[in-house]
Amino acid sequence: MAQRVFITGIGIISAIGSDVSEVTASLKAMQTGIGSLTLIDSVHMDKIPVAEIKATNQELLDRAAPGQRGYFSRTALLGLIAAQQAITHARLEMAAPWRTGLISATTVGGMDGTEIFYKSFLEHPSRGKISRVSGHDCGDSTERIADCLGIKDFLSTINTACSSSANSIMLGARLIGQGILDRVVAGGADALTLFTLNGFNSLMILDSQQCRPFDENRNGLNLGEGSGFLVLESETVVNREDKPVLCEIKGYGNTCDAYHQTASSPEGHGAFLSMEKALDVAQLSPGEIDYINAHGTGTRNNDLSEGIAIERLFGKNIPPCSSTKSYTGHTLGAAGAIEAVLSVLAIRNGWLYPNLNFAVPMHELNFIPVTDFRTGIPIRNVMSNSFGFGGNNSSLIFSQF
Numbered sequence: 353m354a355q356r357v358f359i360t361g362i363g364i365i366s367a368i369g370s371d372v373s374e375v376t377a378s379l380k381a382m383q384t385g386i387g388s389l390t391l392i393d394s395v396h397m398d399k400i401p402v403a404e405i406k407a408t409n410q411e412l413l414d415r416a417a418p419g420q421r422g423y424f425s426r427t428a429l430l431g432l433i434a435a436q437q438a439i440t441h442a443r444l445e446m447a448a449p450w451r452t453g454l455i456s457a458t459t460v461g462g463m464d465g466t467e468i469f470y471k472s473f474l475e476h477p478s479r480g481k482i483s484r485v486s487g488h489d490c491g492d493s494t495e496r497i498a499d500c501l502g503i504k505d506f507l508s509t510i511n512t513a514c515s516s517s518a519n520s521i522m523l524g525a526r527l528i529g530q531g532i533l534d535r536v537v538a539g540g541a542d543a544l545t546l547f548t549l550n551g552f553n554s555l556m557i558l559d560s561q562q563c564r565p566f567d568e569n570r571n572g573l574n575l576g577e578g579s580g581f582l583v584l585e586s587e588t589v590v591n592r593e594d595k596p597v598l599c600e601i602k603g604y605g606n607t608c609d610a611y612h613q614t615a616s617s618p619e620g621h622g623a624f625l626s627m628e629k630a631l632d633v634a635q636l637s638p639g640e641i642d643y644i645n646a647h648g649t650g651t652r653n654n655d656l657s658e659g660i661a662i663e664r665l666f667g668k669n670i671p672p673c674s675s676t677k678s679y680t681g682h683t684l685g686a687a688g689a690i691e692a693v694l695s696v697l698a699i700r701n702g703w704l705y706p707n708l709n710f711a712v713p714m715h716e717l718n719f720i721p722v723t724d725f726r727t728g729i730p731i732r733n734v735m736s737n738s739f740g741f742g743g744n745n746s747s748l749i750f751s752q753f
Contacts, residue, residue, distance in 0.1 A: 356587040357525045358597045358753065361442025363434040363539075364693045366578030366680045367403035371437055376697065382725055384679050384708055386562045386574045394546060400558050402544060403576030403681025405430070409464075417500055425462030425487035426577075428496040430686075431541030434579035435497050438537060442583035442595070446502040450534035450589055453506030455524050456494040456581075457516030457540030459685035462487030464545045493541060506533055511685065513740030514647070515606075516540050517580065518688025518748055522604040524584045534589050539581030539689035548575060548684065555614060563650030563682075565675035566659065566721045568712040573649040576681020580689030582696070599699045602733065603634025603749035610743045615653045620661030622745040623647075627665050627735060630747040636733060638666045641749070643698055643729075645691050645736040646721070648675020648707070649682055658737065659717040672729075674722040678708035688738035688746065695734040695750045702729045 362372060367385025369375035378385065385403040389396065405412075412429040413420070416436065424432075435454075446452065465484030472480035486492070494509040506527070510520050517540025524536030552558050552575060559572035590597060607629065609622030616623065631638060647658055662670060676694050683690055697703060707721035732752045739745045 355529050355531060357528045357584050357601045358587065358590050359582050359599050359601065359696055360585050360590065360595050360597060361438040361444065361583035362598065362693045362696055363437025363441065363581045364690060365405065365430055365433050366683065366690055367405055367576055368679050379679065379705060380725055382706055382708060384562060386681055392544060392546060394549060396549060396553065399560060400549065400553065401562060401574050403574055404544060405577055420500065423465065423483040423487050424496055425493060426464045426543035427458050427460060427462060427541045428487060428493035430543060430577065430579040431456055431493050432497050432500055434539060434541065435501060435537055435581040438581040438583045439501060444535065444583055451505045452503050452535045453524065453527065453533045454494060454498045454501065454503040455508045455510065455520040455536055455538045456497055457510040457520040457685045458490045458493055458542055459511055459513060459516060460542050460545050460548055461490040462492055463547050464543050467546050503537065512744040513742060514684055514687055515738040515740035515744045515746040516685035516688065518738035518746040519606060521582060521689065521692055521748060522606060522746060525601045525604060528584055528586045534586050536584045537581055538584055539579065540686045541579035542577055542683055542685040544575060544577040557651045559650060562709050563678055564709040565648035565650045565678055565707055566655050566714060567710050568714050570650045570652065570655060572651055573677070574681040576683040578680060578683045578690055579686050580693045582689065582692055597753045598696050600751045600753045601748065602751035603630040603636065604747065605629025605633065606746045608743050609745065614741050616657035616739060618657060620657040620664065622743050623658050623661035623737065623739055624664050626745040626747040627661065627737065630735065630749045634749045636749065639669055641671050641733050641735050642731045643704055643734045644671055644673040645695050645734060646673050646675045647737040647739045648677055650677065654739065656714065656716055658739065659714065663718060670719045672704050672722050673719065674705050674707035676705050691736050692748060695736045698734055699731050699750055699752050702731055703727055704729050
């Protein structure tokens, strides 16, 4: 990259906490956010665990945008809360003469509202609030967040399934690196919906218990909801404003293996190439990675594919590795950004996160994930993986500054 890119602010809301402080407490206590579904009326309420944020849309609105007019989808509200935190953390002034962009990712958009509307509308055409449909498209949440934050220079919405928000961060870093923008608020948000719950259930990849990434007896994933955002700023901005820096985005890689609509290639080709590309961009060797925040969904296919790719790239010297989805559930389009925030915290605090619920090593792999919360670990470089349906694979490298 022609211009170095630094992270100066982070924000997060998930099932394990509504801000960085609460999330940190849950991480240290090894407390998962996976439990019963309570806010959506579903036949799966008592059968399929999820990582749900225990707040109604009205409660989220009162926190994120009190007094704002118009309809906000749950996705938009979650995204706005995390983005506001990141901006406050970075002490970002919108009046400053810097070209500022917002890149937000989502896969479900405003489906939560659309589902409610059509249920009423199909019962009787005179029922249902049409305003709920207005937030359906994925771009609506980006525009809502941008309007509330006052960002106007550049807006973009990304949907590449579960790698979406990792790609938001990657695009933001590239735009800054090439001198097109000076600052980017990048991340993503996704809310739980009936569509995603029923859709993933039809694929038979949802676990009826808490997920067990990289465990021999893993049986699927747990869906979650939430949002993560990071403030990315150029080296020029950081130097001129004397900004405190959390870490640097050192490398990134994206590949498309196109093996299957929903499954990763058994050999992990795409995952291997995205990690290899990220190392190449960062100009780092595999031995310089101190922690891997794995995609680690808990499905039979993904964990084996990713594990094979990790062993191929790192050989016998695999760094500490774990999946934090055992805490937050799989938040789909928000996963990459939420895990990016956790990666930043790992570097800043010297933390390694446990892979909750792990018990039995996979017989195909030669490594096991971290199983306890570790502190005081010197962490210079973290690799964070996000792999999506359709074979869209992304790896990010965050480095100590």
